Amino acid sequence: xxxxxxxxxxxxxxxxxxxxxxxxxxxxxxxxxxxxxxxxxxxxxxxxxxxxxxxxxxxxxxxxxxxxxxxxxxxxxxxxxxxxxxxxxxxxxxxxxxxxxxxxxxxxxxxxxxxxxxxxxxxxxxxxxxxxxxxxxxxxxxxxxxxxxxxxxxxxxxxxxxxxxxxxxxxxxxxxxxxxxxxxxxxxxxxxxxxxxxxxxxxxxxxxxxxxxxxxxxxxxxxxxxxxx
Amino acid sequence: xxxxxxxxxxxxxxxxxxxxxxxxxxxxxxxxxxxxxxxxxxxxxxxxxxxxxxxxxxxxxxxxxxxxxxxxxxxxxxxxxxxxxxxxxxxxxxxxxxxxxxxxxxxxxxxxxxxxxxxxxxxxxxxxxxxxxxxxxxxxxxxxxxxxxxxxxxxxxxxxxxxxxxxxxxxxxxxxxxxxxxxxxxxxxxxxxxxxxxxxxxxxxxxxxxxxxxxxxxxxxxxxxxxxx
Numbered sequence: 001x002x003x004x005x006x007x008x009x010x011x012x013x014x015x016x017x018x019x020x021x022x023x024x025x026x027x028x029x030x031x032x033x034x035x036x037x038x039x040x041x042x043x044x045x046x047x048x049x050x051x052x053x054x055x056x057x058x059x060x061x062x063x064x065x066x067x068x069x070x071x072x073x074x075x076x077x078x079x080x081x082x083x084x085x086x087x088x089x090x091x092x093x094x095x096x097x098x099x100x101x102x103x104x105x106x107x108x109x110x111x112x113x114x115x116x117x118x119x120x121x122x123x124x125x126x127x128x129x130x131x132x133x134x135x136x137x138x139x140x141x142x143x144x145x146x147x148x149x150x151x152x153x154x155x156x157x158x159x160x161x162x163x164x165x166x167x168x169x170x171x172x173x174x175x176x177x178x179x180x181x182x183x184x185x186x187x188x189x190x191x192x193x194x195x196x197x198x199x200x201x202x203x204x205x206x207x208x209x210x211x212x213x214x215x216x217x218x219x220x221x222x223x224x225x226x227x228x229x
Numbered sequence: 230x231x232x233x234x235x236x237x238x239x240x241x242x243x244x245x246x247x248x249x250x251x252x253x254x255x256x257x258x259x260x261x262x263x264x265x266x267x268x269x270x271x272x273x274x275x276x277x278x279x280x281x282x283x284x285x286x287x288x289x290x291x292x293x294x295x296x297x298x299x300x301x302x303x304x305x306x307x308x309x310x311x312x313x314x315x316x317x318x319x320x321x322x323x324x325x326x327x328x329x330x331x332x333x334x335x336x337x338x339x340x341x342x343x344x345x346x347x348x349x350x351x352x353x354x355x356x357x358x359x360x361x362x363x364x365x366x367x368x369x370x371x372x373x374x375x376x377x378x379x380x381x382x383x384x385x386x387x388x389x390x391x392x393x394x395x396x397x398x399x400x401x402x403x404x405x406x407x408x409x410x411x412x413x414x415x416x417x418x419x420x421x422x423x424x425x426x427x428x429x430x431x432x433x434x435x436x437x438x439x440x441x442x443x444x445x446x447x448x449x450x451x452x453x454x455x456x457x458x
Binding site for chain 1: 284328366378393431438
C-alpha cells in the first residue's frame with residue numbers, strides 16, 4: 001500500500017483537475033492509511049475559512065475497531081430508512097442505481113474502513129436559521145478541503161452524514177462533550193479500484209440567475225472551462 | 230482589469246498551494262468581473278458533492294445596483310451587532326483587529342462589489358439536527374470550491390452569512406421562492422491590493438484526536454506538508 005511519500009506529489013495536482021475529478025469513493029481496501037497521509041489531509045482541511053476565523057474544529061480519527069463498529073451500526077440504521085426512498089428513485093435510473101449499490105457496499109463494509117474521520121465543531125448550531133447557517137459554514141468548507149486533498153493523494157473518501165441521525169450515540173461512541181457537535185463522517189482508505197474520475201453535472205447556465213431568481217441570463221452560455229475541455 | 234483568458238492559467242495552480250494561500254479578500258475594486266470568470270468559478274463550485282447527488286443548488290449573481298443595495302443594508306444591520314462582540318475580542322489582538330477593519334471596510338463598501346453571488350439550496354434545512362447537517366453539507370462544499378477557484382484566478386472573495394440574518398428580506402430582494410434557502414453571500418471582485426497569501430493555523434496535532442475525543446495522539450507530530458515547507 002502507498003505511504004505518504006509515494007503519493008505526496010498528488011497535492012500538486014492542478015486545482016481545476018482535482019475539483020473536476022473528485023467523486024465519492026466508497027469501496028475501500030482494508031489496508032492501513034499511514035499517519036502522514038491522515039495528518040496531511042486534515043492539515044489542508046484547516047486552511048479553509050471559518051466565521052470570524054474561529055477555527056473551532058476538532059477531528060476525531062477513528063481506527064479502533066469497537067468505535068468503528070458503533071459508527072457502522074448507526075450508519076446502517078439510517079441507511080435502512082434511506083434505502084427505501086433511494087431504491088424507488090433508482091428504478092430505471094442507471095446512475096442512481098450504481099450510486100445506491102456503492103452506498104450499500106459502504107454500509108456493509110463501514111467498519112472495515114481503515115480510518116473514519118469525524119469532523120466536529122465546538123458549539124451548537126443555534127436555533128435560528130441564520131445562526132445555523134453561520135455554524136455549518138465554519139465546518140463544511142474544511143471538509144471539502146479534506147476531500148479535495150484526499151482526491152489529490154488518490155485516497156478514497158466520502159462525505160456522509162447518515163451516522164449522525166443520533167448525535168447522542170455518536171457523542172457517546174467518540175467521548176465527545178455535549179459542547180462539541182459532530183458534523184460529518186468521512187471514511188478514508190485506498191480505493192479498491194481506480195476510484196476518482198470525471199463527473200457529470202448540469203450545465204452552469206441552468207443554475208445561475210442574474211440579479212433575480214428565474215432570470216437565467218446565461219442559459220445559452222458555457223464557461224471558459226467548458227470551452228477548453 | 231483582467232478578463233478570464235488573462236487569469237485562466239491560475240486554475241492550474243497546485244491544489245495544496247491554492248488551499249494554503251486562500252484567505253478572505255474583502256477590499257475589492259469596483260471594476261467589473263466578466264461573465265466567463267463568473268461562470269468559471271460557479272462551474273467549479275458545481276463539481277462539489279451533494280447528498281444523494283441531488284445538486285439542488287441555485288446561484289443568484291447580483292450585479293444590479295438596487296439589489297446589491299438591499300444586500301448591503303442587511304449586511305450592515307447584522308454587522309452593527311457583530312461589531313460589538315468582535316471589537317471587544319479585537320482589543321489587544323492585532324490579527325483580530327486587522328480582520329475587523331477589513332470587515333468594516335466590506336460593510337462600508339458592500340454595494341460596490343462588482344458582483345455578489347448568493348449560493349442557495351432548494352428545500353428547507355429541516356427541524357432535526359441530522360437533517361440540517363445533511364442539508365448544509367450539500368451547499369458549503371460547493372461554496373468552498375467557488376472560493377478556491379476564485380483564489381486560483383486571483384479574484385477576491387469572502388464567504389459571509391451576515392446578510393442572511395433575515396432570510397425573508399433576502400428572499401424578497403432576490404425574488405427567491407420560499408422553497409429555496411439562501412445559504413451564503415459571496416462578494417466577488419478584483420483585489421485592491423495583492424490579496425491572497427499564506428495563512429496561519431493551529432498545528433494539526435492540536436485538533437486531531439485518535440479514536441476518542443481528548444486523545445491527542447499526534448500532538449508532537451507534524452504532517453508531511455509541514456516538513457516540506
